[in-house]
Amino acid sequence: MKVEILEETDNSMRFILSEAHPSLANALRRIMVSEVPTLAIEDVTIIENTSSLYDEIIAHRLGLIPIRTDLDIMNLREECVCKGEGCPNCTLKLTLNSTGKDRIITVYSHDLKSEDERLKPIEGIPIIKLGKEQKLVLEAEAILGKGKDHAKWQPAVVGYKYYPAIEVNGECEDCKKCADVCPVNILESEDGKIKVIDEMKCTLCKSCVEACEKKIIKVRGDDKKFIFTLESTGALKPREILNKACEILEEKARELATLL
Amino acid sequence: MSLYKCGNCGRMVELGADAQVRCPFCGYKILYKTRPGIIKKIKAR
Amino acid sequence: MIIPIRCFSCGAVIADKYEKFKKRIRDEEPKKVLDDLGIKRYCCRRMILSQADFLEEVIEFEVKGP
Numbered sequence: 001m002k003v004e005i006l007e008e009t010d011n012s013m014r015f016i017l018s019e020a021h022p023s024l025a026n027a028l029r030r031i032m033v034s035e036v037p038t039l040a041i042e043d044v045t046i047i048e049n050t051s052s053l054y055d056e057i058i059a060h061r062l063g064l065i066p067i068r069t070d071l072d073i074m075n076l077r078e079e080c081v082c083k084g085e086g087c088p089n090c091t092l093k094l095t096l097n098s099t100g101k102d103r104i105i106t107v108y109s110h111d112l113k114s115e116d117e118r119l120k121p122i123e124g125i126p127i128i129k130l131g132k133e134q135k136l137v138l139e140a141e142a143i144l145g146k147g148k149d150h151a152k153w154q155p156a157v158v159g160y161k162y163y164p165a166i167e168v169n170g171e172c173e174d175c176k177k178c179a180d181v182c183p184v185n186i187l188e189s190e191d192g193k194i195k196v197i198d199e200m201k202c203t204l205c206k207s208c209v210e211a212c213e214k215k216i217i218k219v220r221g222d223d224k225k226f227i228f229t230l231e232s233t234g235a236l237k238p239r240e241i242l243n244k245a246c247e248i249l250e251e252k253a254r255e256l257a258t259l260l
Numbered sequence: 261m262s263l264y265k266c267g268n269c270g271r272m273v274e275l276g277a278d279a280q281v282r283c284p285f286c287g288y289k290i291l292y293k294t295r296p297g298i299i300k301k302i303k304a305r
Numbered sequence: 306m307i308i309p310i311r312c313f314s315c316g317a318v319i320a321d322k323y324e325k326f327k328k329r330i331r332d333e334e335p336k337k338v339l340d341d342l343g344i345k346r347y348c349c350r351r352m353i354l355s356q357a358d359f360l361e362e363v364i365e366f367e368v369k370g371p
Binding site: 012052053061064065066104109122123124125126128129130131132133134151154157231233234 | 306307308310311315316317318320321323324343360361363364365367369
């Protein structure tokens with residue numbers, strides 16, 4: 001297994017996984033979406049709510065807000081030293097206190113006050129709008145969880161595709177039909193022959209294969225090489241998600257080996 | 261006894277079980293029940 | 306009502322981009338704004354495009370105090 005990072009930003013990443021197998025690529029993807037733990041609000045205590053939305057709607061919205069997570073300082077509740085009772089090592093307390101003004105105000109995720117400076121909700125998500133005399137006071141408890149239990153704990157949206165291999169073999173008449181039909185425009189004619197400009201952009205749709213009258217274009221996916229696209233929700237950095245997923249996969253493989 | 265809010269004048273009205281549904285201040289007959297002062301715990305799911 | 310926090314289909318966070326989108330479409334093409342904000346899948350794009358923001362209108366119906 002080899003990883004080559006193509007591009008990386010604060011919340012997204014693209015990389016090539018090579019010397020792999022489809023089952024490995026899919027295992028990695030599934031672990032990244034459903035096994036890497038993140039923080040999300042689980043219990044909400046509503047003290048006062050005179051807003052236009054029901055308590056349950058607000059609680060559900062709060063749950064979906066990603067919280068910047070540091071996996072070194074938080075434990076999963078069932079693996080914590082408190083044995084699932086809830087302690088500062090596995091629970092993050094947040095509070096919200098907002099009152100509407102004469103003008104309608106929007107309450108944002110950064111109005112949620114976290115007790116730990118390092119673990120804060122990501123900014124700019126509108127939770128609710130409050131009008132005059134409307135008030136919302138609540139306390140929330142965030143815990144670590146996994147995407148397989150609830151989508152709110154999902155750290156990223158991950159997808160992959162086989163590395164495209166496009167071959168042009170034989171006499172090309174330069175009819176340009178394949179170039180016209182390509183939805184991502186990666187085929188171009190050069191010196192009376194068809195050339196592939198950027199094969200990585202290919203979606204393996206095989207429109208060019210159908211369009212070619214002489215049947216000289218072959219498109220296939222390399223099942224040992226994969227292009228991954230990872231889009232983080234902001235709870236963890238893309239690199240942290242990938243590293244943690246590899247760790248979990250290794251741990252799972254070791255566990256299986258001991259059972260056999 | 262529970263607390264209601266008048267739909268017309270917006271004042272708080274406290275009514276017993278056998279009281280007539282009517283705002284004593286303005287006579288309006290639509291009253292909204294207010295939230296009980298209970299702290300509510302919900303799962304964010 | 307109010308913009309959903311995550312995309313219903315894929316679970317990507319979209320709520321933080323909605324206000325920027327709203328502001329920018331006044332004098333820009335929605336397609337360009339969505340591409341600029343990094344909303345590339347059509348599941349996330351429909352979340353933003355089909356949003357009907359009427360929570361502010363609902364607040365108007367709140368019974369006001371004396």
